[in-house]
Each structure stands twice: as C-alpha cells, then as structure tokens.
Amino acid sequence: MAHDHGNHHHNHDHGALTEILDLDAEVLHEHLTEVMAWVHERAGAVSTVLDLGAGTGAGTLALARRFPGATVTAVDVSPEMLHRLRHKAHAAGLADRIRTVEADLDTAEHDDQHDNQHNDLVWAANSLHHLADPVASLSRIRAAIRPGGHLVAFEMDSFPRFLPGDELETRCHAAVAEARAADMPHLGADWGPLLRAAGFTVEDQHRFEIDLKPPLPEAAGRYAQATLRRLRHGLEDRLGPEDLAALERLADTVHNRPDLTVQARRTAWLATP
Template sequence: MPHDHMAEMLDLDADVLHDFHRDVINWAGSLAPDRPRIVDLGAGSGTGTLALARHLPDARVTALDKDEDLLEHLRERAVAAGVADRVRTVRADLDLAWPDLGAPADLVWASASMHHLADPARTLAEVRTALRAGGFLVIVELDSFPRFLPDPAGAALEDRFHAELARMRHEHGMHMGEDWGVRLTAAGFEVKGERRFDIELRPPLPPRAARYAQVSLQRVRHGLADRLSSDDVAALDALATTVGDRDDLVVRATRSVWIGRRP
C-alpha cells in the first residue's frame, strides 16, 4: 500500500475509533509524572505521539519509526497541532541497535507495533533499559483488521480474507495473538493492568467511517491480491468503488491493552 494511504488509514483509525483512543490515552496519561519523558515505539503517523502530547501539555515525546515518510507526516501533523516544540522524531529500526534516547523515559507507548518485531523479548529488554525505575510501558495490540460488512455475502468475504491474513501473518512470523502479560513478566516487568476492548459501532457512524472502510479494504486487496481467488479480488475491487456510498456499514474491532511497570 502506498505510504500516503497507510498514513491515511492510521489517521482514520484514530478518528473513527475516537472513544477507544481517548480512553487508552487517558489511562496512559494517568501513569505519567509531571513533565514526563515519553517514547512512542513504532509511531507510524503519530496518533499516539500527538494524543499524548496534547493530553500532557508538559510532556516531551520522542517518536521512533523506521519509515521516514511516516515520520515526515508526523512532523507535519505536530506543527498543525501546535506541539512541534515538544515532539522529536528519530528514524530507527527497532529490530536493530537502538539510538541513544538520552535521559530515561517515564512512559513508553507501543501501539500496534510489538507484533511486527522479529524478537519481542529483545525489544522488551531494550524498553526496560530505556525506562527509569518505576516507569511504565503501555502495549496496545489488535487482533486483526476491523470488520465492516453486515450483509451475508460481505461477512463471508471478510471471513475468507481474515483467514488468509491470519495464515500470512503466521508465515511471516508476526506476533499476533500474543499474551503480552506473560511476555512482560518474563522480561522483568510488573503487570499493572490488562484490558480488552470489544468495539462495535453501528449506524449512524462517524463521518469518516466509510472512507476508513474503503481504505482498509483497499489495503486488504493490495496485500492479498495473489492469495485470494479471482472472484474475491473482483469483489474487493467492486467494494472499493461502492462502500463509500453505503449506509449500513458497521465497525467491529478488538483491541487489548497491557500495562507493565519497571520495578
């Protein structure tokens, strides 16, 4: 998927799932001391970085990502949000040697990034080192793409491509479905919270939900074009042109959050 579409999808996720993001940011913010130093791992388009910077007006946030195009998008958003003076971007591949982050962090935020890592145990050890004693790590993970289609044919199509996505993630060694509480304990963290969010939005949906569905389905089509049947690819192509006009869409998603504290 082109970088601009990836950034748009991440931005739309934050917009459409606003209540979920607000609740988790409030939770994370409650863990931070005055004038906190925050690190956002795999910051992407900057949803977490900017939300934390706005929520904690005395915070300084360092956003790490290996994609320079997404970091540029983040910097532009930080300027527009009026928080650029408190946001620093660092290009870094978290599977390689970490950059020097300066003073220890009070809070590390990792949203939808841990499952991408080649060696989560190594990354958790790096996070533990980067945190001050008593600092917190917030892990936010998703189980899969959201579901949007309520009609029987659409739901069946989603079942097929979700199954194929699961097979592809397994082949690529992605860490979806991990119990991050167990991982945190093994890495020497104290698990201080765990919560599952079952999200279901029904019509009338937020204004940008149709575009969120369209971009998400386009990403599926782009990623699975050589793995789905020609009929399913054609169905996804047709949806890409019609889903924006539908008034029956739903948004169903599951997100889980774990809080770890460095002793």
C-alpha cells in the same frame, strides 16, 4: 496507530498505509481518547514519553495532549511518516514538545538513543507485533524506562471489520490470519508472558472493544474503502479471481452501504521495568 506499519509491502503501498493511519485516527478519535484516559489514570506524573512505532503520529499527539507537561520522542522506521508527524505536530501547536527519531525497533538501542532510564512512559501501539525477537527488543526497551516508569503495549487482536456477517469479509480475514501466522506470528498474541520474559512486571491488562454503528464519523466510509483496498492488495496471491473481483467491487461501494459499521478489539498491557 492501528495497522501494520513495518517494512512489509513498504514500497508499493506506503501511501495507502499513511492514508489508513490518518483515517484510523479520525474515525477512532473517541476510542483513542478513552485509551489515553486509561493510561493517564495508571501512569501518574509523566514528563518524558517515548512513542515506539509512531506511524503518522495519532498516539504521539494524543500523548502530548494528555500529558501537557511532557516531551514526547516519536520513533519510526519511515522518514515519510515522521515528516507527516512533524507537520501535524506543528499544525497542532505541539512541535516544541515533540521530537522524532528515525530507527528500526528491531535494532535500535533505545537506552543509548534516548538517555538510559530517563523515560517515564513508553507507548508502543501496534508496533510490537513487528518485532523479530520480541523478548530481546523488550529487554532493550525496559532499559530505557526509569524505575517506577511504565510501558504500555497496545495491540490490535485483528484487523477491523466493517460488515457484520459478510461471508466475503470473513474469508478475507481468514486468509489474512493465515498469511500473518507466517510473516507476523505475534499479531494478536498475549503480550503478558513476553513482557514478563523480558523482565517486566505486568500490572494491568485491559481490552477495548470498538463497535461503531450509524451514524458513523464522516471519514468511516473512506476508512473502510482504504482498508479493503489494501486488504485486496495484500491478498493478491491468496484469494481466487472471483473473490478478488468481489473484494474490489466491495471496496468501491462499501462507503455507501447502510449496514456499514466499524468493529475492532484492542488490548493494552501496563508494565513496569
């Protein structure tokens, strides 16, 4: 649920992204549990949930577990990710309460596809920043929520950091921010004004700080490795050859670093239609 899973670089790094989303769910399991507790406390009784930009299903499964009486509809543009999500749902014994819909969030008419105003809760984790026209899409999403229902927009402020104070990692993140400013201007945005412009009332906002230090979850090294490799791939045209070579070496060795941490900041907005 934590990374760019829109159409950007979709073909050549799809496998890498799938791996990162799965590792993210494994490494940040406790964090997701904390987020879901916050959602549960504020959303109240929920029987229908819509997960927009579901990826490989970390949020979908967490929602199904947190709201055991609810059915969850998972929407994503990628048939491969939805296939993986269905496999996970089956393995977790949740397949009877989870259905999947392949759709692009920029064009999907959520009110037509998912029974107008019949969703108690819409969850959008790290998917809204992909929208070409956020206010128009959020207005369509609002029409899919029943009166008294809720939207939770959950967005990362930036990509995870693994080595505090590392100059190479800092340069890479600056280059990513520069690239994203052009092709993903809403990454790290304040979604409060955008939600209000689409007709929502913002009821609450909460920042979640992730700061994992050793001993780290077993998958943390692979998570750092996969993320840095994907970072290198995305920065091929933006870093000099020395930095690219150094980033490759770092990706190869980061899982053995004693100073490895996982740091990230994510923000949730709770809104009503």
